[in-house]
Amino acid sequence: METKKIIGVVAIVVILTAGGFYFFRKSSPVDTPKDSAVSVDKSAQSNANLALNTATDPNLGTYLVAPNGMTLYLYTKDTPGTSNCYEQCAVNWPPLIVESASSLKAAASVTGTIATTTRTDGKLQLTYDGIPLYYWIKDTKPGDTTGQNV
DSSP, rough: OOGGOOOOOOOOOHHHHHHHHOOOOOOOOOEEEEEEEEEEETTEEEEEOOEEEEEEEEEEEHHHHHHHHHHHHHHTTOOOTOOOTTTTHHHHBOOOOOOOOOOOOOTOOOOOEEEEEEOSOEEEEEEEETEEBBBEEEEEETOOHHHHOO
């Protein structure tokens, strides 16, 4: 079953620490262009400035969150720059879709590279250090991490 291949927030923490990027500090967002709006597809709400951020959990450590505060996950069958989560997988694990890559920005606590990859449907999916990012359908509010180890 594809969803068992989703590692989730612990894998994001591993990515952060393995790359020497595990620094959680409160400061202002990094400077990036602010000229175009980017929206997140999970709730069809528009966000003028996409601010990828981090959150912490006493059991899981530091993990990535979307502008709406929802936990972000990765899919172990993905390769850098390529999403392999489609059809039912993408229903259960909605990809973090953006309208444009031109004004992506993140909080200072997000020290990896933020970019996009083009999905087979032509939409742009947000990536962190090349890894496509997803929501979990059963997370209902910011801080939920129910997709961990699913």
